Amino acid sequence: ALAAKITHVPSMYLSELDGPNKGCRQAAIDGHKEIGRRCRELGVDTIVVFDVHWLVNSEYHINCGPQFSGCYTSNELPHFIKNLPYAYPGNPELGHLIANVANEMGVATRAHSDTTLELEYGTLVPMRYMNEDQHFKVVSVSGWCVWHDLPTSVKFGQAVRKAIEEHYDGTVAILASGSLSHHFAENGTAPQFM
Numbered sequence: 499a500l501a502a503k504i505t506h507v508p509s510m511y512l513s514e515l516d517g518p519n520k521g522c523r524q525a526a527i528d529g530h531k532e533i534g535r536r537c538r539e540l541g542v543d544t545i546v547v548f549d550v551h552w553l554v555n556s557e558y559h560i561n562c563g564p565q566f567s568g569c570y571t572s573n574e575l576p577h578f579i580k581n582l583p584y585a586y587p588g589n590p591e592l593g594h595l596i597a598n599v600a601n602e603m604g605v606a607t608r609a610h611s612d613t614t615l616e617l618e619y620g621t622l623v624p625m626r627y628m629n630e631d632q633h634f635k636v637v638s639v640s641g642w643c644v645w646h647d648l649p650t651s652v653k654f655g656q657a658v659r660k661a662i663e664e665h666y667d668g669t670v671a672i673l674a675s676g677s678l679s680h681h682f683a684e685n686g687t688a689p690q691f692m
Contacts, residue, residue, distance in 0.1 A: 499540040500671040502533055506551075506623040508578040509692060522692055527627050533671075534628030543668045544589045545634045546596075546658065548641035549620035550676035555645055558600060558607040558654050561615045561638040562593020572619050584622050589635035595665045596637075600657035605650055607657070620675040634671075641676060 505526055513523035537545065551574070552561070567585040572578060590611035597609035617625075621638045629636065639658075643651065662670045683691040 499542050499669045500533070500537055501673075502671070503674045504530065504533065504624055506549075506620045506675045508572060508575050508619060508623065510623055511579050511582060511626070519692055530624055530627035533624075533673075534633075537628065537671045538633065540671075541669045542671045543635060544592055544637060545625070545629065545671045545673060546592070546637045546639060547621040547624065547673045547675050548639045549618050550641040551618035551620040552638060552640040553642040553644060554640040558597075558605060558643065558646075559640040560593040560597055560607065560609040561588075561613070561617065561640075562590045562609050562611045563588045563613055563615065564590055564611065566617050566636060568616055570616070570619065570622055574619075579619055579623075582619075582622060582626070584617065584625070586617075586625055586629060586632055586634075586636045589637050592635075592661075592666055592668070592670070593637050596639075596658050596661040599661040599665065600654055603653055603657045603660075605654045605657060607654065624673060624675055641674070 507523065507526065509519060510523040510526050512519050513521055513527065566588055570582045570584060571580040593609040593611060597607040600607035617638055620641065621636065625636060658672070
């Protein structure tokens with residue numbers, strides 16, 4: 499029903515907290531809330547997030563546990579995102595449908611529903627603002643595939659669409675979570691790019 503390329507910049511969470519950066523990312527937060535509103539209006543039941551903070555080295559992976567909950571601190575930027583509570587329902591059915599179709603199309607893919615895999619902040623940050631009431635089920639797809647080639651990734655994307663359109667009895671939104679370059683400010687220069 500909806501597809502979007504979105505930010506997950508960790509300063510969105512920092513923007514909520516009292517301090518010198520309070521409010522610095524309010525426009526991005528408001529944009530995420532608007533996407534959530536549009537998804538509700540379109541009858542979306544599940545949001546699939548391609549998360550570039552979930553790094554994998556082999557095959558394509560789908561985190562489709564039945565329930566996600568915990569308290570997250572980023573190991574990458576622990577001073578930006580720390581002690582972030584979260585709880586969202588998952589969608590094992592959709593995750594396995596996507597993996598089955600991808601495998602049928604020749605793309606080695608694994609769906610993980612019986613797992614202790616946690617969500618990464620490329621999923622957690624947008625869900626905080628789009629899905630704070632746990633309205634949507636969440637499926638997270640590893641979006642940082644270090645040793646994968648582009649044509650195979652394209653085929654995987656085609657498999658995701660085919661699984662949703664031809665096999666899933668529901669309505670889905672797809673989010674690509676991450677900047678195109680994903681280039682961070684050089685060490686020591688982050689404050690000037692806040």
